[in-house]
Amino acid sequence: MAAKQNNICISNYSDESRRYKSTWPQRAWFACGCATLLISLAKTTLLIAAAAPTASPLAWLELAVAALIGYAAADLGSGIFHWAVDNYGTAETPVFGPQIESFRAHHQHPSEITKCDTAGVLYVLAAVTTVAVLPFSLLSDDAVLLVFVVVFAGFGMFSLKFHAWAHTPRRKLPALVAALQDAGIILRWSDHAKHHRPPFDGNYCTVSGVWNRVLDEYKVFAAADVVVFRVTGVRPRSWSEPSSDWSQILD
Incomplete structure (x- = not known):
């Protein structure tokens, strides 16, 4: 397999020394994604501040519940996304x-993700965030x-950065990240390690991993996978066999 394909942060660089570096288009999309989140957060803050003087306890509760549901939904969404890209599609998939x-x-x-520029890992999700969230937030x-x-x-x-941190040795993690992992707010190494063991069909969620136990216990x-196979004939x-695409190669 070519070096480019063995690197989780796919880039256009052919130089081995730069294989983990993000490209300018990737950085641009990452910047757009971050800007989208900041714009959305700023507008949300202004709306809350404007309503704060007359807001009832129920209104504050609704905001807290909305944030909690968003957090839980992000973890579930990360699992669905991870399951899909792990099992289906090819490099030519749009x-x-x-x-x-x-x-x-x-x-x-598995450890290569820790060497990649953040933009090289997150740019696809950043692009989706920009296209889907920015118009909605503005309107x-x-x-x-x-x-x-x-x-x-x-x-x-x-979520993919949380995934990368779950592969990063604890001594190399920022103190805040380690604290968030310890609190279970973002994915712990010990929880994600199970995903890289046979049969490789669980522990897909990468925000906090809170959904993993339920999804795996009930074999969701x-x-x-069975439904997709019966409908399309495509095997996940x-x-x-773990001896092919799914086994780790010791560098």
């Missing part, structure tokens, strides 16, 4: 092709809905 190829490579070289004046969207989009966009993704990659 929009998500690079992500699919890099996730396949990630199973052979909506519903503070409760915007809180949900900002929290969902923020945690969803950065395993059932989804997790059904393959």
Whole structure:
């Protein structure tokens, strides 16, 4: 397999020394995604501040519940996304092709994600965030809905960074990140490590991993694989022998 395909942060650089560096288009999309989140957060804050003097306890409760639901939905969404790109599609798949190829490579070289520029890992989700969230945030004046969207989009966009931190040795983590992992707010290494062990068909969620126990206990993704196979005839990659695409290669 070519070096480009063995790297989770797919870039246009052929130079081995720069294989983990993001490209300018990737950085641009990442910047757009961050700007979208900041704009959405700023508008949400202004709406809340304007309503604060007359807001009832119920209104504050609605905002808190919206944020909590957004956080939980982001974790669930990260699991669905991770399951899909791990098991289906190819490098030629529109929009998500690079992500699919890099996730396949990630199973052979799990630690490589820790060496990649943040923009190189997050640019696809940043692009989706920009296109989907920015118009909505600019047009909506519903503070409760915007809180949900900002929290969902923020945690969803950065879910792959949480994933990278879950592969990073603790001594190399910023103190705040380690504290968030310890609190279970973002994904812990010990929880995600199970995803890289046979049969490779669970622990897909990468925000906090809070959904993993429920989804795995009730075999939700395993059932989804069966449904996809029966409807389309396409086998998920997790059904393959671990000696091929799913086994780690010791560098």
